[in-house]
Amino acid sequence: MAVRSIAEAAPPTPWSRNLAEPTIDESAFIHSFSHVIGDVRIGANVIVAPGTSIRADEGAPFYIGENTNIQDGVVIHGLEEGRVIGDDQEEYSVWVGQDTCITHMALIHGPCYVGDNCFIGFRSTVFNARVGDGCIVMMHALIQDVEIPPGKYVPSGAVITTQQQADRLPDVQAEDKHFAHHVVGINQALRAGYLCAADNKCIAPLRNEIVKSSYTEKAVNGKQRSSDVSSSSLGAETVEQVRYLLSQGYKIGTEHVDKRRFRTGTWQSCSPIEARSIGEAIAALEGCLAEHSGEYVRLFGIDTKHKKRVLETVIQRPDGKVAAPASNFRATAAPAQKSSYSSYNGNGNAASSGALDAETISQIQQLLAGGYRIGTEHVDQRRFRTGTWQSCSPIESTSTNQVVAELEDCMRNHQGEYVRLIGIDPKAKRRILETIIQRPDGAVGGSSGTRVATATATASAPRTSAAVGSTRLNSEVVEQVQQLLAAGYQVSAEHVDKRRFRTGSWASCGQIQANSTREAIATLETHLSEYPGEYVRVIGVDPKAKRRVLEMIIQRP
Numbered sequence: 001m002a003v004r005s006i007a008e009a010a011p012p013t014p015w016s017r018n019l020a021e022p023t024i025d026e027s028a029f030i031h032s033f034s035h036v037i038g039d040v041r042i043g044a045n046v047i048v049a050p051g052t053s054i055r056a057d058e059g060a061p062f063y064i065g066e067n068t069n070i071q072d073g074v075v076i077h078g079l080e081e082g083r084v085i086g087d088d089q090e091e092y093s094v095w096v097g098q099d100t101c102i103t104h105m106a107l108i109h110g111p112c113y114v115g116d117n118c119f120i121g122f123r124s125t126v127f128n129a130r131v132g133d134g135c136i137v138m139m140h141a142l143i144q145d146v147e148i149p150p151g152k153y154v155p156s157g158a159v160i161t162t163q164q165q166a167d168r169l170p171d172v173q174a175e176d177k178h179f180a181h182h183v184v185g186i187n188q189a190l191r192a193g194y195l196c197a198a199d200n201k202c203i204a205p206l207r208n209e210i211v212k213s214s215y216t217e218k219a220v221n222g223k224q225r226s227s228d229v230s231s232s233s234l235g236a237e238t239v240e241q242v243r244y245l246l247s248q249g250y251k252i253g254t255e256h257v258d259k260r261r262f263r264t265g266t267w268q269s270c271s272p273i274e275a276r277s278i279g280e281a282i283a284a285l286e287g288c289l290a291e292h293s294g295e296y297v298r299l300f301g302i303d304t305k306h307k308k309r310v311l312e313t314v315i316q317r318p319d320g321k322v323a324a325p326a327s328n329f330r331a332t333a334a335p336a337q338k339s340s341y342s343s344y345n346g347n348g349n350a351a352s353s354g355a356l357d358a359e360t361i362s363q364i365q366q367l368l369a370g371g372y373r374i375g376t377e378h379v380d381q382r383r384f385r386t387g388t389w390q391s392c393s394p395i396e397s398t399s400t401n402q403v404v405a406e407l408e409d410c411m412r413n414h415q416g417e418y419v420r421l422i423g424i425d426p427k428a429k430r431r432i433l434e435t436i437i438q439r440p441d442g443a444v445g446g447s448s449g450t451r452v453a454t455a456t457a458t459a460s461a462p463r464t465s466a467a468v469g470s471t472r473l474n475s476e477v478v479e480q481v482q483q484l485l486a487a488g489y490q491v492s493a494e495h496v497d498k499r500r501f502r503t504g505s506w507a508s509c510g511q512i513q514a515n516s517t518r519e520a521i522a523t524l525e526t527h528l529s530e531y532p533g534e535y536v537r538v539i540g541v542d543p544k545a546k547r548r549v550l551e552m553i554i555q556r557p
Contacts, residue, residue, distance in 0.1 A: 007021070007022045007024060007030065007036045007037075008021070008022075008035070008036070008037045008038075009021045009037075009038070010037060010038030010039065010056060010057045010060065011057055013057070013058075015058075015080050016060065020038050020039035020056070020060065020061070021038075021039075022036045022037070022038065022039070022040040022041075022042065022056075023039075023040070023041045023042065024036070024040075024042045025042060025043055025044045025045075025046070025066075027044045027045050028042050028043070028044065028045065028046040028047070028048070028191075029046070029047045029048065029191045029194045029195050030042070030048045031048060031049055031050045031052070031194070032050075033050035033051055034048050034049065034050060034051060034052040034053070034054070035052070035053050035054065035055065036048065036054045037053075037054070037055045037056060037057050038055065038056030038057045038060050038061075038062075039056050039060040039061035039062065040054050040056050040061065040062040040064070041061060041062065041063045041064070042064045043063075043064060043065045043066035043067075043068070043098065044066040044067070045066050045067045045188060045191060046064055046065075046066065046067070046068050046069070046070070046191075047069045047070070047187050047188070047190060047191035047194070048070045049069070049070060049071045049072045049074075050072055051072045051073045052070050052071070052072065052073065052074045052075075052076075053074075053075045053076070053077075054070065054074075054076045055075075055076070055077050056078065056093065056094075058077065058078060058079060058080050059077070059078020059079050059080055059081075059082070059093030059094070059110040059111070060078065060093050061092055061093065062076060062078070062092065062093060062094040062095075062096075062110075063086055063092050063094070063095045063096065064096045065096060065097045065098030065099070065100065065116065066098045066099075067098050067099045067184060067188065068096055068097070068098060068099065068100045068101070068102070069100075069101055069102070069183070069184065069187035069188075069190075069191075070102045071101070071102060071103045071104045071106075071187075072104050072105070073104055073105040074102050074103075074104070074105065074106050074107075074108070075106075075107050075108070075109075076094055076096075076102075076108045076109075077094075077107075077108075077109050077110065078093030078094050078109065078110025078111065078112070079093070079109070079110060079111065082110065082111035082128065083110075083111055084110070084111050084112065084113040084130065085113075086113070092110075092113075093110035093111060093112075094108060094109075094110040094111075094112050094113075095112070095113045095114065096108065096114045097114060097115045097116035097117070097118065097133065098116050098117075099116055099117045099181075099184050100114060100115070100116060100117060100118045100119070100120075100184075101118070101119045101120065101180060101183045101184060101187070102114075102120045103119070103120060103121055103122050103183075104122045104123070105122055105123045106120045106121070106122065106123060106124050106125070106126075107123075107124075107125040107126070107127070108120070108126050109125070109126070109127040109128075110128075111128055112126050112127065112128065112129055112130075112131075113129075113130040113131065114126065114131045115131060115132050115133035115134070115135065115150065116133045116134070117133055117134045117177075117180065117181075118131055118133070118134065118135050118136070118137070118180075119135075119136045119137065119176075119179075119180040119183065120137045121136075121137055121138040121139040121140070121141065121156065122139045122140070123139060123140050124137050124138070124139060124140060124141040124142070124143070125141070125142050125143070125144070126143045126144075127143070127144045127145075128144055128145050129143045129144055129145060129146050129147065129148070130146075130147040130148065131143065131148045132147070132148055132149050132150030132151065132152070133150045133151070134150050134151045134172060134177070135148050135150065135151065135152050135153070135154070135172065136152075136153045136154065136172045136176045136177075136180060137154040138153075138154060138155055138156040138157075138158075139156040139157070140156055140157050141154050141155070141156065141157065141158045141159070141160070142158070142159045142160065142161070143160045143166075144160070144161050145161055145162075146160055146161065146162065146163050146165070146166040147163065147166060148160070148166050148169065149166070149167065149169075151171055151172050152166070152169040152170070152171060152172065153169060153170050153171065153172045153173070153176060154169060155504070157502055157503045158503050158504060158505075159500070159503045159505045161505075165504075165505070168548075170362075170365065170366050170369060171369040173365060173369075173400065178310070178311075178312075181310060182310070182311060185244075185248060185310065185311070188248070189244060189247070189248075192247075234282060234285060234286065234289075234315065238285075238299065238313070238315055239278070239282060241299070241311065241313065242278055242281050242282060242285070242299070243278050245301040245310075245311065246275070246277075246278055246281065248301070249304075250301035250302055250303055250304075250310060251273070251301070251302040251304060252273045252275060252281050252284075252285075252299070252300075252301065252302070253269070253272075253273065253299075253300050253301070253302050253309070254269070254270040254273065254284075254285060254288045254297060254298065254299055254300075255267035255268060255269050255270060255297070255298050255300075256268055256270055256288065256292040256295045256296065256297045256298075257295060257296050258294075258295050258296075258318075259295075259296075259318050262296050263405060264402070265399070265401075265402060267298070270288040270291070270292070270297070271284070271287070271288065273285070285299065285315070289315070289316050292316075293316075294318050295316070295318060296314055296316065296317055296318065297314070297315055297316035298312055298313060298314045298315060299311075299312075299313050299315045300312040300313070356404060356407060356408065356437065360421065360435070360437055361400070361404060363421070363433075363435065364400055364403055364404065364407075364421070365400050367423045367433070368398055368399075368400060368403065371426075372423045372424055372425055372426070372432065372433075373395070373423075373424040373426055374395045374403050374407075374421065374422065374423065374424070375391065375392075375394070375395060375421075375422035375423075375424055376391070376392040376395065376406075376407055376410045376419060376420065376421060376422060377389040377390060377391050377392065377419070377420050377422060378390055378392055378410065378414040378417050378418065378419045378420075379417060379418050380416075380417050380418075380440075381417070381418075381440050384418050389420070392406075392410035392413070392414070392419070393406065393409075393410070395407075407419075407421065407437070411437070411438045414438075416440050417438070417440060418436060418438065418439055418440065419436070419437055419438035420434055420435060420436045420437060421433070421434070421435045421436075421437050422434055432549050433549065433550070472525050472528055473521060473524060473525065473528075473554060477524075477538065477552070477554050478517070478521060480538070480550070480552060481517055481520050481521060481524070481538065482517045484540040484549075484550065485514070485516075485517055485520060488543075489540045489541060489542055489543070489549060489550075490511060490512075490540070490541040490543050491511075491512045491514065491520050491538060491539065491540060491541075492508065492509070492510065492511040492512055492538075492539045492541065493508075493509040493510070493512065493523075493524060493527045493536060493537065493538055493539065494506040494507060494508050494509060494536070494537050494539060495507055495509055495527065495530075495531040495534050495535065495536045495537075496534060496535050497533075497534050497535075497557075498534075498535075498557055501535050506535075506537070509527045509530070509531070509536070512524070524538060524554065528554070528555050531555075533557050534555070534557060535553060535555065535556055535557065536553070536554055536555040537551055537552055537553045537554060538550070538551075538552050538554050539551055
C-alpha cells in the first residue's frame with residue numbers, strides 16, 4: 001500500500017501552475033497523519049499534530065512562525081483573492097506568528113493574520129480578519145471581517161463580526177497569558193518527544209531503562225518501582241514538572257507564606273536553587289518544605305531570557321497536604337487570595353467566587369483593565385432611603401483576586417445591609433460606576449434580576465423620578481435615565497434575542513435624541529414594544545471620553 005507524503009506540492013490550477021512545495025524547518029515536527037500542501041513556510045520548533053490540513057492550493061503563501069503549535073483537526077486554508085501583510089512586509093494568504101496556539105478543530109481561513117503569542121480556542125473560526133499580538137480567543141468563537149486589537153480577550157461562543165464589537169473586547173488578564181504560555185511549553189515538550197520517538201538513538205536508551213525498571217519491579221514483587229529520582233515528600237507529578245522545567249532551560253524558584261499573609265499574597269523566597277540536576281533540585285525543594293512546614297510553599301520556573309515566571313504551582317499547604325499539579329502541569333498563574341475564586345478552569349477563566357457572581361467579577365476585571373480603582377460602600381435599610389452610604393475599608397490592590405477577597409470581606413462584615421461596588425476614575429476624580437452587589441435579603445444585583453449601576457457620584461440626589469412616570473419601566477430605571485441625562489451623558493438602547501444573548505451579540509436600537517427624561521422614557525418604552533420576547537438594555541455614553549459608563553438590562557424574555 002502506497003503511503004501518501006505529508007508534504008506535497010500544490011496541484012496545477014488555472015490560477016497557479018508553479019507546483020510550489022512546503023518549506024519546513026528541520027527542527028519542526030509534522031505528524032504523518034497530517035497534510036501540508038503548497039507554498040507553506042513552517043518555522044523552527046513548530047509542531048503540527050495528527051489530522052491537520054494546511055492547504056495552500058488556492059490562497060498562498062502561508063507562514064507559520066517558530067514555536068507555534070497546530071493541534072489535532074485544525075484546517076488552514078485561503079481564498080484565491082485577498083492578502084494580508086506579514087511581519088516581514090510581504091503578502092500572504094495566511095500569516096500565523098510565533099509562540100501561538102491554534103488548538104483542536106480550529107479553522108483559520110485566509111485572508112487572515114494571527115499575531116505572536118496568540119491562543120485560538122477549540123472549534124473557533126477566524127476568517128478575513130486580523131488578530132493582534134497576545135490575543136486570547138476561547139472556544140467556539142467566530143471572528144470575521146474585523147481587526148482585533150492586540151492583547152484582547154474573546155470569550156467562548158462570541159460572534160465578532162463588526163469592528164465596534166472588536167473594539168469593545170476586554171483585555172487579556174495575567175492568568176490567561178500564563179495559560180497560553182503554558183500550552184506552548186507543553187507542545188514543545190510533545191514536539192521533542194515525537195522527534196525522539198522517531199530517532200532510534202534517542203528512543204533506545206529509554207526503552208532499555210523501561211526494561212530495567214520492569215525487572216526491578218518484579219524483583220520487589222511489584223511493591224516498589226525503580227526510578228532515577230525519588231522523593232519522600234513530593235508527588236511524582238511534581239518531580240516530572242521539575243524535570244520538564246529543567247529540560248526547557250528554566251531555573252527553579254520557591255516561595256513560602258503563612259496562613260495570615262496568604263490572603264494578601266505576600267510570599268517570601270526560599271533559599272535560591274542553583275541545581276545542575278533534577279536530583280539536586282528535588283533535594284533543595286524538600287529542604288524548603290521541611291523548613292516551612294505548616295505554611296504554603298509554591299514552585300515556579302524562571303525564564304531568565306524573558307525575565308518572567310512560568311508554571312507557578314502550590315506544592316504544600318498548611319494542613320500538610322502536598323498539592324500535585326494536574327497531569328498536564330496546569331499551575332496556578334497568580335497568588336491565590338481566596339481558593340474559591342483563584343482556581344483556574346478549562347475555559348481560561350478564574351472560577352467564580354462563592355459570594356460574587358461571574359458578571360460582577362467580569363465587571364471588576366474590566367474596571368481594573370481600564371485603569372480604574374475599586375471602592376465599596378455599605379448602608380443599612382433605614383439609611384438606604386436617605387442615601388447615606390458609608391465606605392468600607394479602602395481597596396488599594398489592582399489584582400482581581402485581591403479585590404474580590406476584600407469585597408467579600410466587606411459583604412461578610414455588613415451582612416443584612418446593602419453593599420455596593422464603586423468604579424473610580426482617578427484622573428478625573430469621579431465615579432463612573434455604582435453597582436449594588438448585596439441586599440439585606442441576601443440577594444445580589446438589582447431588582448428583577450438587573451444590575452443597578454449609576455454613572456455619576458450623585459447617589460444621594462433627591463429622588464424625583466416619580467414625576468416622570470412609566471407604565472413599563474420601574475422607578476430605578478427611570479431614576480437611572482434621569483441621572484444620566486443630568487450628568488450630560490447620552491442614552492441609547494440595544495436588544496438581543498435568547499440565542500445571541502449568550503454570545504453578547506447585541507444590536508443597536510438607535511441613539512435616543514431626547515431633551516427631557518420624559519421623552520427618553522417614552523422612546524425606551526417604544527423599544528420594549530418593538531422587541532417583545534428579547535433582552536433590551538439601556539446604555540449610558542460619555543460623549544467626551546467616547547466610552548460607555550452604564551449597561552443595564554431593562555427587559556428580559
